[in-house]
Amino acid sequence: MESEAVNEATRRAWRELGFFCGRNDAAKEWRIVGSVAGLRKFAAEVRKYASNPAHDRLSEYTQFGPAMNLEIGTSHQTEITEQWIGGPLVDLLRLATFIERSAQANVVGTCIALRSNFSPMAPYELILDVRDDAFDPGLADLVK
Numbered sequence: 001m002e003s004e005a006v007n008e009a010t011r012r013a014w015r016e017l018g019f020f021c022g023r024n025d026a027a028k029e030w031r032i033v034g035s036v037a038g039l040r041k042f043a044a045e046v047r048k049y050a051s052n053p054a055h056d057r058l059s060e061y062t063q064f065g066p067a068m069n070l071e072i073g074t075s076h077q078t079e080i081t082e083q084w085i086g087g088p089l090v091d092l093l094r095l096a097t098f099i100e101r102s103a104q105a106n107v108v109g110t111c112i113a114l115r116s117n118f119s120p121m122a123p124y125e126l127i128l129d130v131r132d133d134a135f136d137p138g139l140a141d142l143v144k
Contacts, residue, residue, distance in 0.1 A: 011138030
């Protein structure tokens, strides 16, 4: 019974966040899954981080998700690794804008790869998986 309570709390946390994020090490990718509104919430979180002058120090970061598995942080150069999506704040702001522009109703059902626009030499890809408005991020963790 305790495990079901933990599962429900996890589902609730994803729903409050508005998107799901997961890492696939075999494919070397981070996948951010959500409706257009959910992906725009992700962009808003990236923008919020990058707009805070206190985050202008190297290695500052914030974490996303119930498992706190995705980090957005400050580094010398743009990067997407197994640990995080990092870069100078100005580049993270640029990423947020690109996510906002990419998450549109006319691309529902598609996946958008962002590495080439953000950090072409990064070892990991960053995928926006655009779902319809009925998408429930609380259930995305169950379909692995």
